[in-house]
Amino acid sequence: MRSSTIVHEVAEYKKRRDELITQDRALRADHSREPLSPAEALAEEVIRKLKTTEAATLWSADYPSIPHPFPGMEFLTGRSIIMQSKLFEILSKMPKGSLLHGHFDAMGQAPALLDLALKQPAVHVRCAERLTASNIQTVPPEFLCLPEDMYPDLAGSVSLTDANYQHTWISAQLARELFDPQLGGPGGFDRWVLAAMTINPSEAYGTHNTVKKVMLHISVQRFRSLIATVGFQIWEKFASTFGVYERIVHYVPIFREYFRQFLLSAIEDGVSYIEIRMNLTYKVVAADAKTELSTREIFLILDNVLKELTAEFKQQGREDEFIGAKIIITAFRLFSVEIIETLLHGCIALKKEFPHLIAGFDLVGQEDVLQPLIYYAEPLLKFRQMQQDAGVDEIPFLFHAGETFTDGTEADMNLYDAILLGTKRIGHAFSLLKHPKLIEMCKEREIAIEVCPISNEVLRLTSSMHMHPVSAFFNHGLRVVLSSDDPCIWQCVGLTFDFYQVLVSSELTGIIQLGEVAKDSIKYSMLSPDEKQRALVAWQKRWDKFLEYVAGFGREVLSAHDTTSFT
Numbered sequence: 001m002r003s004s005t006i007v008h009e010v011a012e013y014k015k016r017r018d019e020l021i022t023q024d025r026a027l028r029a030d031h032s033r034e035p036l037s038p039a040e041a042l043a044e045e046v047i048r049k050l051k052t053t054e055a056a057t058l059w060s061a062d063y064p065s066i067p068h069p070f071p072g073m074e075f076l077t078g079r080s081i082i083m084q085s086k087l088f089e090i091l092s093k094m095p096k097g098s099l100l101h102g103h104f105d106a107m108g109q110a111p112a113l114l115d116l117a118l119k120q121p122a123v124h125v126r127c128a129e130r131l132t133a134s135n136i137q138t139v140p141p142e143f144l145c146l147p148e149d150m151y152p153d154l155a156g157s158v159s160l161t162d163a164n165y166q167h168t169w170i171s172a173q174l175a176r177e178l179f180d181p182q183l184g185g186p187g188g189f190d191r192w193v194l195a196a197m198t199i200n201p202s203e204a205y206g207t208h209n210t211v212k213k214v215m216l217h218i219s220v221q222r223f224r225s226l227i228a229t230v231g232f233q234i235w236e237k238f239a240s241t242f243g244v245y246e247r248i249v250h251y252v253p254i255f256r257e258y259f260r261q262f263l264l265s266a267i268e269d270g271v272s273y274i275e276i277r278m279n280l281t282y283k284v285v286a287a288d289a290k291t292e293l294s295t296r297e298i299f300l301i302l303d304n305v306l307k308e309l310t311a312e313f314k315q316q317g318r319e320d321e322f323i324g325a326k327i328i329i330t331a332f333r334l335f336s337v338e339i340i341e342t343l344l345h346g347c348i349a350l351k352k353e354f355p356h357l358i359a360g361f362d363l364v365g366q367e368d369v370l371q372p373l374i375y376y377a378e379p380l381l382k383f384r385q386m387q388q389d390a391g392v393d394e395i396p397f398l399f400h401a402g403e404t405f406t407d408g409t410e411a412d413m414n415l416y417d418a419i420l421l422g423t424k425r426i427g428h429a430f431s432l433l434k435h436p437k438l439i440e441m442c443k444e445r446e447i448a449i450e451v452c453p454i455s456n457e458v459l460r461l462t463s464s465m466h467m468h469p470v471s472a473f474f475n476h477g478l479r480v481v482l483s484s485d486d487p488c489i490w491q492c493v494g495l496t497f498d499f500y501q502v503l504v505s506s507e508l509t510g511i512i513q514l515g516e517v518a519k520d521s522i523k524y525s526m527l528s529p530d531e532k533q534r535a536l537v538a539w540q541k542r543w544d545k546f547l548e549y550v551a552g553f554g555r556e557v558l559s560a561h562d563t564t565s566f567t
């Protein structure tokens, strides 16, 4: 028989244990908010139940091509399982708030972009040598929009797969038609191009599965010079996809439609506001494939597409679904200090003309090998004064920083500079968890972290979502928004996949935490206070509807005894 003393002691112990757990979780957004409404509590329960059920069914089944599946596994391998998930289907209906971290050229969907390209007679293609079964995996397509007077003579066009082919341009439409049936015919052409636009699982998790192979043995300087010539690491493949996009997207008839399409696909996924990163050195050619647009002309197109879309949504009574989009001006981390200063002036000029469109300024490119923020300290420190002299409203910094799995390197140290330079949010901040003081500062200054879970995993900062710092960020009470970075390259649409990976790889995270993330994505956006208010009210309405939808589905989930019924 147990003595009453030990029974009492265990009860006391459990009480202290509960208190400790509560204290430890107190900083999480799903704990520090007001108490859950009955509808929220029900939705939380339903989603948790479904998550557990699917972990035991969908993720425990045998798949011939996926040896050891688990929730939160490598995205590119697990995608086909995710697509069968009921939880995923439910998440796709969730209002996500804002998409705050995406790069213009890689925000669409690769097949849709290829379709757009194939509709344009100006789009031409060539490759270094005749394509054969043995080289099709390694010889990439090169695209160019040619003006009409330079179209190659149709009769003389030689197929990319023809024995006589020699690095000559051929219209993309014709190249597709003439593609050797032995290599798959037109479908084979599509697969060849799509492979160059995207990263596949064997590249990410096999051939290119490394971030820093060379850096371990040679100096950073040598690595920087080598990086241009060696093609073994994941960023090499990643950067090569941008080479394909820029030749297709930067052509006005495609550019306009592409922009519209990716906005619509994000909206359809429940995103109501978008901040898009776009290089200031962006080059676009007009329909004649000759005339280069000025930056101002490019922004007029962006503005025009946004105005049209806003009017369409208004006309359809769907204003709540689309609040708008803004551009974060970016510059490449390889430019000289002088060029960055010139680009900062260019950014101010754009802010003057398109005050409603310009959200902020950032630097892009692989932090592990390119210039650190400190290298640009001088122009960046002058930027505030430059804005005041020009009489424009503040253009905040929204820096990428700490997109690295290292510590103490320039990439990691970018976090100190981003914060000291007054960044309003940090892109990625993957290495932030290593810096207690910086975590504290981000909390005090309400610097939100733009976490891009799938991007970080595909670019090999972590091998699965379980070792991604996002759960720790939540537990520290950091403000986190989730984003997709370059969804075209990992072939996802909108934010649902990123939300899913975060949800299923943490026991603590539920739908309420994701709801708080969505709300924070509006709160920490660069919308004006009025716009934010409107966006938050619209989000809340949609959230309430979403909770009803989950509840409707929930009766089925909660009453189910047979856990296999959700596969």
Ligand SMILES: O=c1[nH]cnc2c1ncn2[C@@H]1O[C@H](CO)[C@@H](O)[C@H]1O
Pocket: 103, 104, 105, 239, 242, 277, 278, 279, 330, 364, 365, 366, 367, 400, 403, 455, 485, 486
């Ligand atoms: O996650 C990222 N970190 C840093 N740079 C990036 C990331 N994704 C895309 N780009 C960079 O942005 C430019 C296109 O606007 C490309 O140069 C690409 O390398």
